[in-house]
Amino acid sequence: MKIELVINQTKKNLEIQPGETLLETLRANGYTGVKYGCGSGDCGACMVLMNDEPVNSCQILTASVAGESITTIEGVGTMDKPHPVQEELVKAGAIQCGYCTPGIVLSAVALLNRNPHPTDEEIKKAIDSHLCRCTGYVKIIEGIKNASERL
């Protein structure tokens, strides 16, 4: 079936299978910053923003969100011009293997767009969808906090 999605502010007409997940659609169309982790909405590696809110793309059937606006990590920053959240996570040492990082960046960007100066508790709640097995979260929270001071 054919559907339209707005991905990173660009209209896309896509050919999809009716039972395909948004994660599968995005990866098949080159948005490989979206990662497959658990497939059950528990780890947050597949996070994208839908209409500026974080959602687990592994838990969404693409056909159900026809016409919606999706933001992936590719729409947030580039190697040459990273988003302040990306820069501050690097500076804080909040990244090791990096598998969870795109999702965490997206959740942090969504939080800071809505609430530019969050408390530690608000940051913890905003990233409660994410599992990071490398860094232990302290540096991630520090990085997001530092980004909030820059924005």
Added chain:
Amino acid sequence: MIKNIQEWHYPESVESALALMKKNRVIPYAGGTSFHRGGTISAVGMISLRKIGLSFIEETGGKTMIGACARFGEIGEYDFGDGRNMLKAAASFSASNSLRNMITIGGSLASLPSWSNIPTPLLALNAEISLAGTNAIVVGIEDFLDGKLLDGTTLITGIILPKAPGIGIYTRYARTTFDYSIADVAVYARVVGGRLKDVRIAVGNVFPKAKRFHEIEEKLNSVAFDPGKVATIVDSMKFPPSTNPTFSKEFRINLVKTMVKRAFEQIGEQAHEN
């Protein structure tokens, strides 16, 4: 990928959605999270409920009407202004931030997973469920949970919350915030002239379905609000928890009683502040 699915429908009204539900192996799709947790499904057609106009929270005639497609994230941020805020608390503690942006209250009640944190506060708030289709009716939450009203051609359209001028306390116990809770408790009461009134106690996650403790509520109603007396009555709660691989029945019985007692302590503190 769910391979069975062959077609999608995008109705723009409840009536159109209900007409589509009469087709063989065509089912409604709201937030969608339960489909993936349930593994393969036999349905071949899906009805998207995104455009049927049920994504709202409205105040009407002294009651709050929550559309079935309102998401936990929205409910968790809505200020009900009274004891109904225990539903706000339950919605904002459920699952994770990203899942709360997807799970709808109607979908949660339709799939009714045993770990859901929504039935417990709805029981303590005397909520009503509005259904459309074959079994079109407005039914109390207890009857909804006990009955078999969702027959495949009946759709939940909304949840109605009467005003709750008293104090509502909701708590859940889980090892980590994102873990399924092993017990959740919702307690509602008014304190009038130093006495408890309109006491409602609901407990979930320790049985297949959440339930009220009417007998204990009756014993507490009109009792002078003395923490010792309340604790003695709460200790008389009797229930057999279902099996849990991690926690013993004895632990969960004591846990629930402690949570209920602490809820009454909080009610006492808040009543004192008011």
